[in-house]
Amino acid sequence: MNGMRQTLAITAINLQSIPQRIGTSLVICVGIAGVVAVLTTVLAMATGLKATLANAAREDRAMVLSSGSLGEALSSISRDNLAAIEAAPGIKRGTDGGPAVSPEVLLSVNLPRKGDGNVSALLVRGLTPEFGGVRPEIQITEGRMFATGVHEIVIGKSAHDQFAHLDVGDTASFHNGEWKVVGRFTSDGDVHESEALGDATTLMSAAQRTLFSAVTVTLDSKDSFEPFKEALKHDPTLKVDVQRETEYYEGQSKQVAALLEIVATTVGGIMAVGALFGALNTMYSAVSTRTVEIATLRAIGFGALPVVVSVMVEAQVLAFIGAVAGGAIAWMLFNGNAFSTGGALGQVAVRLHVGLPLVAAGMTWAAVVGLFGGLFPAIRAARSSVVDSLRVV
Amino acid sequence: MKYLPLLWAGLWRKPIRTILTVLSIVVAFLLFGVLNGVISGFEYAASKMSDTRLRVMNRANILESMPISYEARIAQVPGVRTVAHLSILIAYYQDPKNGFSAAGLALEPFAKMYPEMDVPADQRAAMRTTRDGAVVGIELAKRFNWHIGDRVTIHSMNWIKEDGSPEWTFEIVGFVNAGEKDEKVFANELYFNYEYLDEARATGKGTVHQYVAAIDDASHASEIAEAIDHLFANSSAETKTLNEREYVVSQLRQVGDIQMFVNSIIGAVLFTLLFLAGNTMSQSVRDRIPELGVLKTLGFSDTAVSMLVVVEAWLLCSIAAAIGLAIAAAVFPTVFASLRFAGPIPLPTSVWGVGFGIALLLGALSALIPAIQARRLTIVEALSGR
Numbered sequence: 001m002n003g004m005r006q007t008l009a010i011t012a013i014n015l016q017s018i019p020q021r022i023g024t025s026l027v028i029c030v031g032i033a034g035v036v037a038v039l040t041t042v043l044a045m046a047t048g049l050k051a052t053l054a055n056a057a058r059e060d061r062a063m064v065l066s067s068g069s070l071g072e073a074l075s076s077i078s079r080d081n082l083a084a085i086e087a088a089p090g091i092k093r094g095t096d097g098g099p100a101v102s103p104e105v106l107l108s109v110n111l112p113r114k115g116d117g118n119v120s121a122l123l124v125r126g127l128t129p130e131f132g133g134v135r136p137e138i139q140i141t142e143g144r145m146f147a148t149g150v151h152e153i154v155i156g157k158s159a160h161d162q163f164a165h166l167d168v169g170d171t172a173s174f175h176n177g178e179w180k181v182v183g184r185f186t187s188d189g190d191v192h193e194s195e196a197l198g199d200a201t202t203l204m205s206a207a208q209r210t211l212f213s214a215v216t217v218t219l220d221s222k223d224s225f226e227p228f229k230e231a232l233k234h235d236p237t238l239k240v241d242v243q244r245e246t247e248y249y250e251g252q253s254k255q256v257a258a259l260l261e262i263v264a265t266t267v268g269g270i271m272a273v274g275a276l277f278g279a280l281n282t283m284y285s286a287v288s289t290r291t292v293e294i295a296t297l298r299a300i301g302f303g304a305l306p307v308v309v310s311v312m313v314e315a316q317v318l319a320f321i322g323a324v325a326g327g328a329i330a331w332m333l334f335n336g337n338a339f340s341t342g343g344a345l346g347q348v349a350v351r352l353h354v355g356l357p358l359v360a361a362g363m364t365w366a367a368v369v370g371l372f373g374g375l376f377p378a379i380r381a382a383r384s385s386v387v388d389s390l391r392v393v
Numbered sequence: 394m395k396y397l398p399l400l401w402a403g404l405w406r407k408p409i410r411t412i413l414t415v416l417s418i419v420v421a422f423l424l425f426g427v428l429n430g431v432i433s434g435f436e437y438a439a440s441k442m443s444d445t446r447l448r449v450m451n452r453a454n455i456l457e458s459m460p461i462s463y464e465a466r467i468a469q470v471p472g473v474r475t476v477a478h479l480s481i482l483i484a485y486y487q488d489p490k491n492g493f494s495a496a497g498l499a500l501e502p503f504a505k506m507y508p509e510m511d512v513p514a515d516q517r518a519a520m521r522t523t524r525d526g527a528v529v530g531i532e533l534a535k536r537f538n539w540h541i542g543d544r545v546t547i548h549s550m551n552w553i554k555e556d557g558s559p560e561w562t563f564e565i566v567g568f569v570n571a572g573e574k575d576e577k578v579f580a581n582e583l584y585f586n587y588e589y590l591d592e593a594r595a596t597g598k599g600t601v602h603q604y605v606a607a608i609d610d611a612s613h614a615s616e617i618a619e620a621i622d623h624l625f626a627n628s629s630a631e632t633k634t635l636n637e638r639e640y641v642v643s644q645l646r647q648v649g650d651i652q653m654f655v656n657s658i659i660g661a662v663l664f665t666l667l668f669l670a671g672n673t674m675s676q677s678v679r680d681r682i683p684e685l686g687v688l689k690t691l692g693f694s695d696t697a698v699s700m701l702v703v704v705e706a707w708l709l710c711s712i713a714a715a716i717g718l719a720i721a722a723a724v725f726p727t728v729f730a731s732l733r734f735a736g737p738i739p740l741p742t743s744v745w746g747v748g749f750g751i752a753l754l755l756g757a758l759s760a761l762i763p764a765i766q767a768r769r770l771t772i773v774e775a776l777s778g779r
Contacts, residue, residue, distance in 0.1 A: 027672050031417075034665030038658055068559045070489055074550045076596070108454040110633070118646055121454060174453050176631060207453070208629060211596065239557045255490075267424060267658060271665070274420035278669045281413040285676060339654075 006306040010297065014314045021289070027282045028315065029322035031275035032369055035268055036326025036362035041334050042264035043361065044352040046257040049341070052350050053249040056190035059222040060092075061134065061245040064215040064232065068241065071252065073106040073123065073346065076211040077240070084238055088231040090224030091217050094133045100218035102127060102134035105200050107207050108346050109174035114164045122163055123346030124153065124174075125192070126200035134218050138192070143168040143183030148199045151206075154183035156193035158349035162340055166196075175206040191249070194340075194348045216245070256341060272369055279373025283315050287381040294381050295389030304382040311381055315374025316367065323366030327359045400705050406677070411709070414673040418713035418755075419720070421666040425751070426721025426744055427728055428655045433741040434729050435645055441578065442637040444611040446506065447618055449604040452631040455644075456481065456551065458600035459630040466624055472608050472617045477503040478601040480590060482561070483550040484583070486537055493533055495547070495583035497590035500528065506607050509570075510579045516541075516567025525589050527563035530580035531571040532730065541565055547583070554593045561593075577737065606634075663751065671759035674706050678763035685767055686775025699768040706760035707753060714752035718745055 018025050064085055069075035077085075082103050092100040105126035110119040129148055131138075146152040155166045171178045179198065187193050204210070219225055222244075229242040243251075287294070294307055335354040340347045404411050449467060451457035461478065468476045482495040500520050504510045512520075512528050520526045529539055539545055546562045553559045563585055570580040591598055608617050618634035625632045635643065678685070685698055693701075718740075726737035 023672055024676060027669050030668045031665055034661050038661050042658075066553065066559075067557075068548050068550065070485075070550050074483065076553070108456065110452070110454055118643065120646070176627070176629060207457070267428075270420055270424050271662060274417040274662075274666070274669075277413045277417035277420070278665075281410055281417075281669075281673065284409055284413070 003303060003306060006302050007309045010302065010306050010310040011313045014310050015317060017290075018314070018318075021286060024282045024285050025318055028275075028279045028318040028370070028373065029325060031278040032319050032322030032366045033326035033329065035271045035275050035369070036323045036366055037329045038271060039264055039268035039365060040327055040330040040354055040358045040362045041352070042260055042267065043358050044330065044334060044354045045339060045350065046260035046264065047355070047358065048350045048352045049260070049348075050250075050253045050257050051353060052189070052348065053191050053253040054246070055188055056192060057244075057246040057249040059244060059246055060219045060224075062217050062219055062225055062228060063243050063245055063248050064217070065241050065243070065248075066214075067239040069214075072104070072214040073108060075214045077103065077213065077215055078211050081238055081240070082212060082215060084235055085215055085217070085232065085240075088228055088235075090219050090228035090231075092133070092220040094130075098130060098133070100130075100133035102131045102216045103200065103212040104128075104131075104214060104216065105204050105207075105209060105211075106213040106346075107175070107203060107209075109172075111166075111172060111174065112164045113162060117164065120162070120340075120347045122159055123195045124203065125195050125197050126203035127197055128200050134216050135187075135192075137188045137190070138185050138197070139187070140183045140185050143181075146182055146198050149202060150199070151177050151179045151202060152182045153179045153196045153198040154185050155181055155196045157184065157186050158193040158338070159196055160184055161338070162194070162347060162349055172196075175203075177206050189351075191348055194346070268365065272365060276369050276373055279315060279319070279369055280376060282318075283311060283374050283377035284380070286314065287311060287377045290381075291384065291389045295384070295386045298386045299390065308378040308382045311378035312371070312374035315370045315377075319366045319370025319373070320363070323363045326366075327354070327362050330354050330362075396701065396704075400701065400708055403677070403681070403701070403705050404709060406681070410673060410677070414670060415709065415713040415716070417669055418666060418710060419717040421662050422714045422717025422748060422752070423721050424662050425659055426718045426740060426748060427725055428659055429747065430721065430725045430740045430744050431729060431732070432652055432655055433743050434738055437738065437741055438578070439638055439641040439645070441509075441576070442641050444614055444636045444638055445608055446637045447606045447608060447614065447621070447634050448637055448640040449606060449621055449632050449634045450602065452622075452633040456602065457630070458597055458602055459604075459625075459632065461599050461601050463625065463630075463632070464601075464604060467604055467606055467621055470606075470617060470620050470624065472610065472613050472620075474607045474609055475502060475506060476607075477506055477605045478587070479503065479603050479605070480587060480600075481602045482552055482585075482590065484547045484561075485550070486545070486547050491537070493582065495527075495549075495585060497585055497587040499587055500584060503584075503605070506605060507579070509576050511572050511575045512567050512569050513571075519566035520586065523564055523566050524586060525563050526566040527583050527585040528567040528569050529565055529583050530569045530577075531575075532577055532580040533583060534565075534568055539565055541567065552590065552594045552597070555595045557595070605637075611636075663755070666755065670706070670710065670755060671762070674702070674709075674759050675763040675766070677705075678702055678767055682770065682775050685770055686772050689770070689772050689775065695768045698770075699764040702764040702767045703757060703760040706763075707756035710752040710756035710759070711749065714748055718748045 064077065065072065065075035066077055086099050086101050094100060107124045108121040109124055111122050112118065113120050140154065146154050153172065160166055166172060166181055168181055168184060170181045172181065185197070219228060225244055232238055232240055232242050331354045334352045337352050338349045339352065340349045451459050464476050464478055467473060478498060480497040482497060484495050485492045500517060504512060516528060520528060543565045544562055545565060546560050549559045549561050569584065570577050606621065608614060614636045621634045622632050688698055722740040725740040730737040
């Protein structure tokens with residue numbers, strides 16, 4: 001009990017004296033704030049990417065791609081194959097009895113971006129008139145839906161933010177034609193908002209394609225996936241991969257998200273080492289300026305453990321303040337910001353999301369840095385001989 | 394120079410503090426060196442690209458194709474010396490994680506255009522006689538442990554064969570950039586005969602993805618590019634012609650705004666650091682007020698004393714920066730090679746220059762307030778400090 005009271009007393013004295021040492025104490029805060037800000041921002045990019053792609057996915061939708069293709073845009077499905085897929089069991093039927101199957105063609109077209117005017121790839125998805133049964137989340141917010149048989153497209157919200165001259169009424173020129181933008185759409189904030197949509201047949205003839213890229217189907221329930229997949233697998237005319245939509249999008253975001261996580265932990269880790277040196281520095285100097293004070297306390301009967309604990313608590317408090325500041329900086333500067341990534345096949349706009357799990361991760365890192373930053377100086381403070389320390393006076 | 398021992402003694406007055414400060418600055422410059430090195434490495438690779446070569450591709454997208462008949466027509470454009478073509482095959486080996494790119498081409502005319510694409514003469518001859526032959530970049534060969542004579546099957550993500558199979562088998566007949574002194578610019582890809590691709594593929598027969606046109610005079614590049622694009626305007630496959638440097642830069646830009654991303658990280662790191670170093674310096678000056686008083690008593694001018702403070706900060710920052718950049722230089726080639734953009738290259742010299750520039754700036758900024766304090770100090774105040 002006595003030890004507890006001693007600890008509280010010394011810790012209170014230490015914390016109250018922080019304002020007098022504000023400069024050195026800030027070193028811990030600023031160092032850790034830097035680490036936490038970088039860590040949470042880069043991790044927010046990774047989680048934002050996963051979220052954008054996961055939003056698109058539903059358990060009761062399946063995607064059929066030609067065997068071994070890594071993405072929709074690199075896949076090809078013929079009209080014969082399409083007929084075989086439509087005949088498979090487990091597909092939801094619409095009110096008219098037609099299967100909820102959406103054969104789609106994906107074209108990447110280079111168009112100028114907003115701002116610098118450099119070209120980037122926009123993914124244009126060609127849809128058949130029946131797509132509504134598969135993709136009900138696509139909602140027109142301005143203008144109207146494209147019509148079949150004519151050079152018209154509708155543009156996704158994020159794509160509209162990224163690319164120049166794609167307002168309703170503008171025309172985009174690609175594949176040897178002028179395509180009129182007749183509407184703008186949202187899609188529950190998912191990856192399709194980074195795309196443009198048009199009529200599949202018109203797009204295919206303009207791009208001289210005879211094959212669809214991939215086929216998305218809505219199943220009558222999520223349990224129908226296995227029978228559907230088995231049926232396609234055992235059809236000798238088909239060489240296709242069947243995936244749940246959720247699996248597909250998880251696979252799509254996995255690599256880039258993993259890379260961002262590696263960057264976050266490597267850069268954050270190296271910075272944390274730097275911040276640790278800063279924290280050690282601060283705490284050593286905090287201890288050394290109080291040499292006489294600590295020795296006096298020891299001389300009047302305070303134990304070594306309360307001294308150790310008090311130094312470590314101080315380091316933790318400063319680390320915590322730093323972590324809060326770093327998290328706040330990341331949140332204020334980057335939460336909701338969009339960055340775009342992708343490749344030659346299409347750009348995806350990703351919104352950064354600084355959420356609780358990331359803040360918790362930042363806090364944990366800060367606590368670890370604070371722990372080691374306080375430990376060694378604390379031990380030194382407790383070990384120093386009372387007589388030598390007092391003789392300095 | 395004669396003050397060096399004095400500065401040195403000042404630094405080692407509190408060894409633990411100095412060592413910890415140096416270490417945290419070392420860490421910052423390590424990060425700076427590697428990150429900035431990656432950016433400069435990309436720029437370096439782009440700068441190696443010639444502006445006497447043009448890349449012609451489909452206006453719509455890099456993965457859309459053009460008829461092979463364009464080759465002869467491009468060759469007739471005034472100013473164009475020779476033309477080669479290539480077709481991209483996006484591939485992986487055994488596991489989708491092992492991705493790489495391959496190109497179907499006619500090796501002889503292509504290699505003639507790229508002196509840095511080094512393939513020994515006997516291996517070139519073997520390419521001519523082996524229909525399904527392939528020459529493999531040396532870094533790629535090392536990655537998958539491929540040897541000459543191996544038959545390897547790779548999975549194509551954009552070309553299927555007539556039987557519907559995406560598996561393509563090649564016989565490795567040679568290596569690219571295997572020489573000791575070769576720049577590893579063609580070291581991460583596989584190159585194979587275009588005829589083999591075109592005969593076997595199910596779709597897109599008689600088309601290619603890109604033409605490379607060697608031109609006489611770099612100063613006419615933009616006119617020649619316009620002339621080529623004009624040739625195919627309003628055709629079913631319109632073209633976009635860029636000089637090679639623009640081409641590489643535009644490819645890098647697709648990945649996202651890397652430069653902005655990296656610079657923000659570097660900014661955060663350096664700011665954190667400046668704060669740390671500045672604090673150490675002012676702390677160290679505060680501790681030494683009586684000593685500075687003694688120096689002034691001995692006849693050191695105000696300027697001399699404040700300069701001592703600044704130079705001490707410079708010394709600290711430069712030593713730390715040198716160590717950090719040296720470690721960065723040691724790890725950089727491995728880091729850069731792992732990006733599979735080009736082979737391992739040494740840390741660009743510009744990074745050293747910029748790094749030391751930042752170190753000096755950092756030292757000056759962190760010493761600013763302490764130096765002013767030291768300058769204003771009067772002897773009486775300083776000596777009565779205790």
